[in-house]
Amino acid sequence: MPPLNYFVVESPDEIGREAYERIVADVLQDLDLIKVVDRLHIYVDPKVPIFVAAGVLRHMPRAIRISDFANINPGEKEIVLDIGDETYLAPLLQNLWARYGKENVDQPDRFTVVLPAGVAGEEDLEHMVVADPSETLYMDVIYALQYIAPEGFKVRRQYIRDEKFYYVASEDTLPADIVETMIVPIFAKMGVTL
Amino acid sequence: MTTLVPVTYKGGVYRHDEIMDLIDDLGGYIVQKHVMAQDVVLQSFVPRDDIDLIREIAKPLAGEVVEAPLVGTEIAVVSPSLEIHHLPHTACDIAEYLRRSGAKTNMVGLSRGFGKRIANLNDEERDVINEHDLAVYALGNFEECIQQKFPVLRRGIHVPIVVTGAPDRETLLRIIDPPVEGYVGGVGRIMHRFKRPEELAKLDELVDEVSRTLDARRDDLARDPLSIFPPRLMAILEERIHEISMLTHPTPVTAQMEGLRVKLPYDLYADGVRSLEVASGVTIGDIASVTPSRMRNYILIRIKPFSETRILV
Known part of the structure; x- marks a missing residue:
């Protein structure tokens, strides 16, 4: 695993600590999140029992607009969208259908979408947000942490906002002040204030 | 009386029926036959004195005969749950490796076997495990958790048990009371396929532990044999x-x-x-x-x- 800028696993059980280091490396690699996570600190104590993961993401990908993957060619009668990359074609069609109606959106072949002229301005189309990868990235990060945490730790609290995230889980009820007592100090170790 | 020894025959499909007939004629038994594309694997019991004869006859067919200590046994591989945390690695890798040594393995995924305090074993799981010759428990990483949950997971189980977990063998020996029949340390919750030499060595150790346990049982059976093999x-x-x-x-x-x-x-x-x-x-x-x-x-x-x-x- 290429090193994160900061990666620490803490646990009173040394063998468990080593095992968790390997689990984190495997999971982040499997889910392709190594490039996304910048700093990660995990604390796991089976005696309490508690599992805490806190970290910082590298950067959140920005929203994808039509101009990022298609050329817009306005003609006299119709506007032709020339698709360069199919990745976001499905959400694009969904968006166009919702906005202009299915009868106005024609797709003669895989890489071409045609709209009648006049229903939309070129500017509008260029800036139309088609997908927001950060939405699924949030879910991926939380899923990874759920996957890393011991399975029995079903009571959990999770947070992800502005590139900072934490995930606390336990078998028992979590104390109300868990964020102040456990997570803030862990963020402080990474040099970040929550 | 001739002693029958468990062996695995691996060879091609071509003329494998001759080997099957030979084993039959020698008074051996085929307990399992796998045909995978061009290959055939026969798990069988053959008279000890005749192994060389089978080897000789199998030579032109490029077949090989290897001793497989676990042929004729059914082993339960018990995983704490069927969630992605415990499967497919560890449990499936263990099951697959035991199968290579001739065992018939069944995976038993417990419905609530995870956690430290909340782990449970229900009556159906208990009865199913008890229908096997041996149970391999694929447990996790923390000494504390294994110590607390294992007594619950073994409640009512009277077949021999082999435990695997991340703590080393000595720790497992210390925390499991009353003792079980076998321990393999250093295999916890592993999230990748077993492929490094030290991981494969652990699986070999597990097979040894399982065959040692079953051999002890076979010795007991030899003293008071079954009415029919x-x-x-x-x-x-x-x-x-x-x-x-x-x-x-x-x-x-x-x-x-x-x-x-x-x-x-x-x-x-x-x-x-x-x-x-x-x-x-x-x-x-x-x-x-x-x-x-x-x-x-x-x-x-x-x-x-x-x-x-x-x-x-």
Whole structure:
């Protein structure tokens, strides 16, 4: 695993600590999140029992607009969208259908979408947000942490906002002040204030 | 009396029927036959003195005969749950490795086996595990958790148990009380396929631990032998109940060390099985108990020892 800028696993059980280091490396690699996570600190104590993961993401990908993957060619009668990359074609069609109606959106072949002229301005189309990868990235990060945490730790609290995230889980009820007592100090170790 | 030893024959499909006939003629038994594309794997029992003969005959067919200590055993690999945390790695890798040594393995994914305080074993899981020759428990990373949950997971289990976990063997020995039959340390919750040499060495260690445990059981059985050798009863059943040949299971009759699992519905076939004559005047009902299995609607046959029946077929 290429090193994160900061990666620490803490646990009173040394063998468990080593095992968790390997689990984190495997999971982040499997889910392709190594490039996304910048700093990660995990604390796991089976005696309490508690599992805490806190970290910082590298950067959140920005929203994808039509101009990022298609050329817009306005003609006299119709506007032709020339698709360069199919990745976001499905959400694009969904968006166009919702906005202009299915009868106005024609797709003669895989890489071409045609709209009648006049229903939309070129500017509008260029800036139309088609997908927001950060939405699924949030879910991926939380899923990874759920996957890393011991399975029995079903009571959990999770947070992800502005590139900072934490995930606390336990078998028992979590104390109300868990964020102040456990997570803030862990963020402080990474040099970040929550 | 000739001693039958468990071996695996690996070779091509071409003329493998000759090997099957040979094993049959020598008085051996084939307990499982796998055909995978061009390859055939036969799990069988053959007379010790005749292994060289089989090797010689198999040579032109590029077949090889290797000793497989676990042939004729059915082993349960118990995983704390069927979630992605515990599967597919560890549990499946263990099961696959045991299968290579000849065992028939079944995965038992517990419904609530995870966690430290909340781990549980229900009656169905307990009964299913007890229908095997041995159970391998694939446990996790923390000493504390294994110590607390294992007594719950073994409650009511009377088959031998081999435990795997991340703590080393000595720690496992210390925290598990009363002791179980085998321990393999250094195998915890692993999220990748076992491929590094040290991981494969652990699997070898597990196979050794399992075969040591089963050998001890075999020694006990030698002192008070079963009324009939399970693979022999298996051959009789396959010959006499023609419905077995129509089952699509990979092992329509599964051989165990002290019995058989017949994958026919109990309600329809149990009486027929019980009254089936294995030798003149001796029926299966005389030498074995025929009971419903907790696994689907199968039939479980447990062969009684000689000391109980005074019959040796």
